Amino acid sequence: KNEVEQSPQNLTAQEGEFITINCSYSVGISALHWLQQHPGGGIVSLFMLSSGKKKHGRLIATINIQEKHSSLHITASHPRDSAVYICAVRHTGNQFYFGTGTSLTVIP
Amino acid sequence: GAVVSQHPSRVICKSGTSVKIECRSLDFQATTMFWYRQFPKQSLMLMATSNEGSKATYEQGVEKDKFLINHASLTLSTLTVTSAHPEDSSFYICSARDRGVYNEQFFGPGTRLTVL
Numbered sequence: 001k002n003e004v005e006q007s008p009q010n011l012t013a014q015e016g017e018f019i020t021i022n023c024s025y026s027v028g029i030s031a032l033h034w035l036q037q038h039p040g041g042g043i044v045s046l047f048m049l050s051s052g053k054k055k056h057g058r059l060i061a062t063i064n065i066q067e068k069h070s071s072l073h074i075t076a077s078h079p080r081d082s083a084v085y086i087c088a089v090r091h092t093g094n095q096f097y098f099g100t101g102t103s104l105t106v107i108p
Numbered sequence: 109g110a111v112v113s114q115h116p117s118r119v120i121c122k123s124g125t126s127v128k129i130e131c132r133s134l135d136f137q138a139t140t141m142f143w144y145r146q147f148p149k150q151s152l153m154l155m156a157t158s159n160e161g162s163k164a165t166y167e168q169g170v171e172k173d174k175f176l177i178n179h180a181s182l183t184l185s186t187l188t189v190t191s192a193h194p195e196d197s198s199f200y201i202c203s204a205r206d207r208g209v210y211n212e213q214f215f216g217p218g219t220r221l222t223v224l
Contacts, residue, residue, distance in 0.1 A: 031212060041146075041199045042117070042217045086151070090213060096142070096203075098151040 003027050006087050006099035013106050019074040021102045023087030026068065034061050034072050035086040037101065046072070046085075077106045110136045112204050114216040121192055122224055129187045129219045131202030138204035141185035142213070143177060146199040158185050192223040 004025045013019050023032070034046040047054050047061040049070065054061050058077075063070040074081055087099040111134040121127050131141055139160050144152040156172075158164040158179035166172045174196075176188040185204075189196050201218040 033213075033215075035215060037218075041220050043201060043215050044217070045215050048212055088152075096152075096154065096213070100151045 002100070003091075003097040004087055004089055004099040006085075006102050008102060009100070010103045011105070013077050013104070015078060015106055015108050017077050017106075019077050019081075019104065019106075021072045021085050021087075021104070023070045023072070023099055024068060025070075025087075025089045025097070027089065027097065028092045029065075029068075029089040030092050031090045032063055032070050033088040033090070034070075035088060037084040037086060039083070043086075074104075079106045079108050082106050110134075110204075110206055110212075110214045112138075112202065112214045112216040114200075114202055114219050116219060117217065118220045118222075120222045120224065123193055124191055126188055126190045127192055127221060129189075129200055129202075129221075131185045131187070131204065131216050133183045133204040133206070133214075136204075136206040136208055137182035138185075139182065139207055140205040141179055142203045142205075143175070143185075143187050144201040144203070146201060146218075152201060189221065192221070194223045197221055197223045 007022045031050045036044045049063040058075045060073040082105050084101040084103050086101045089097050113132045115130045141158050143155045146152045155170045156164045156166045158177045160179050164177040179185040202216040203213050205213045
C-alpha cells in the first residue's frame, strides 16, 4: 500500500466545471505539497500546506490533519488546467512520499 | 515564494556521453538538495540527497558512479549522468530545502533527458 493515495487517477471535465482531487496519506507529516506537472514534464509547485486552507486564484487547497486528507479544488476549470496533479507529503522524518498523480483533462 | 531552477530543461545526447544538470536555489540558501527521477506515468522516486560540502547519500539501487552529484555551494547542486545510455532517458527533478525563512522544500521544474 502506498503511503500517499490520490483519487481519481484520471479525470475529464467540461470547461467551467468545479473539480476536486483528493489525497489521503498514512504517515505523520509536517507538510503537504500540491504539484502541477504539465505535458512535457515541467513541474510547478502550487501549494504547501500544514493546516487549514489556502487559495490562489481559481485554486483552493485544504488539509485535515486529523483525517490525513487533503483536497485540491479548481473552480471554473479551463483547458489550460489540463495537467497531472501530484500530492506529495513530507514525513515528520523529512522523507517525501509522492502520490501517483491525477491526470486532468478539461475539454472546451 | 522560494524558487528553484534547473538547467537545461531538455537535453538530447548520444549514448556514451555525459550530461550535467544544474539545480539552483534562486532566493534562498539550500543546505540540502534532493534529486528525483520520474519514469513515464510513474511517481517521483528519490535518487539521492546531497548536503552542501559533503558527499551525497544515494538510495538503494542508484549507482553512485553513474549519477555523480556535487553540492559545492549553498545555491547549486549538479547531477552528472556519466556514460549515458538509452535506459537513462527520464525526467530528472531536483528540490532544495530552505532552512531559513521558508523552512520547507521546493521543487525545480525538471529536466527531460533523452539518450539516443
